Amino acid sequence: MNIWWDNWSDFWAMGKHGLYVWGSYGVAAALVIAEVWQAQRARRLALREVQQAQLARTEEWT
Amino acid sequence: MSIRWFYYAAPQTFYGLAGRLWPWFAALAGLLALTGLAIGLVIAPADAVQGEGYRIIYIHVPTSWMSMVIYLAMAFWSILGLVFNTRLSGMMTRALAPTGALCAFLSLWTGALWGKPMWGTWWVWDARLTSELILFFLYLGYMALTSAIDDPRRSDRAGALVAIVGAVNVPIIYFSVKWWNTLHQGASVSVTQSPSMAQTMLWGMLIMALAYWAMAIALVLYRVRSLILWRERHTDWVRQLPEVRGGA
Numbered sequence: 001m002n003i004w005w006d007n008w009s010d011f012w013a014m015g016k017h018g019l020y021v022w023g024s025y026g027v028a029a030a031l032v033i034a035e036v037w038q039a040q041r042a043r044r045l046a047l048r049e050v051q052q053a054q055l056a057r058t059e060e061w062t
Numbered sequence: 063m064s065i066r067w068f069y070y071a072a073p074q075t076f077y078g079l080a081g082r083l084w085p086w087f088a089a090l091a092g093l094l095a096l097t098g099l100a101i102g103l104v105i106a107p108a109d110a111v112q113g114e115g116y117r118i119i120y121i122h123v124p125t126s127w128m129s130m131v132i133y134l135a136m137a138f139w140s141i142l143g144l145v146f147n148t149r150l151s152g153m154m155t156r157a158l159a160p161t162g163a164l165c166a167f168l169s170l171w172t173g174a175l176w177g178k179p180m181w182g183t184w185w186v187w188d189a190r191l192t193s194e195l196i197l198f199f200l201y202l203g204y205m206a207l208t209s210a211i212d213d214p215r216r217s218d219r220a221g222a223l224v225a226i227v228g229a230v231n232v233p234i235i236y237f238s239v240k241w242w243n244t245l246h247q248g249a250s251v252s253v254t255q256s257p258s259m260a261q262t263m264l265w266g267m268l269i270m271a272l273a274y275w276a277m278a279i280a281l282v283l284y285r286v287r288s289l290i291l292w293r294e295r296h297t298d299w300v301r302q303l304p305e306v307r308g309g310a
Contacts, residue, residue: 002105003104003105004104004105004106004107004108005104011103011104013114014114014115014117015108015113015114015115016113016115017113017114017115017179020115020118020175020176020178020179021114021115021117021118021175023175024118024121024122024171024172024175024176025103025121027168027171027172028121028125028168028171028172031164031167031168032164032277035160035161035164035281036281038160039160039281039284039285039288042285042288043284043287043288043291045288046288046289046291046292047291047305047306049292049295050291050292050295050300050306051306053295053296054295054296054300054301054306057296057301
């Protein structure tokens, strides 16, 4: 269990494949974050619509 | 036993269950991802043939697996929905689709970024790549179709057909490297043979795969709760929820 890299610049360079490796990891991270954000937004929207629906129901009764 | 299953299949009970479960899966996903990334990016040695570029594998293989697993899960829920006519099934299928689409896209994206330095091309129309692209389009098609039909029941039923018929594509993806001569390599990890990878690399990949599993479960449970809320918005039990009463 040793660290494979000698220094940071080797780590970022990924043996000339830095663009491909970090392009993969970067986009994967960005899309996962976007998906979480989208799911949270969907919940907020759903809650808002539910509250409106319930409010409309209350008005029908009164 | 069967009664218990249907008890949890009721949207009202599942809403609470999913709410208790998703934080655990989210935490698990975070832990596994950190471990997997540490192994894959920091500890694992370079590949003898591909050098450091092979590290794309820790995203590519897990997302590819998940893109297939999630589609099969959608087909599974769709069959349940058509057979038992449970409301939850359609919502589960719908909650799965965006995460499946994400995984299919990442599989294609990382595949292209891996193909360029190793094969010299971003893309080839070979059986593996083409069938995975079709899977991505099936996800998009499912989401477009279900969101275009307003009536939830009809929308679920139409979506279920797409999910079930499209599932034929999944074994085609899986076996494509055996059935056809493809540029894509054969399986590095299979059920029947011992893996052809170094131990550390294999562990990194499996842990990343588990991380994606946990993430998918957390997201699906979280997302299905929003769907349940919206569909049950006129009911009394939704009215009684603290998150509904608190904000109004």
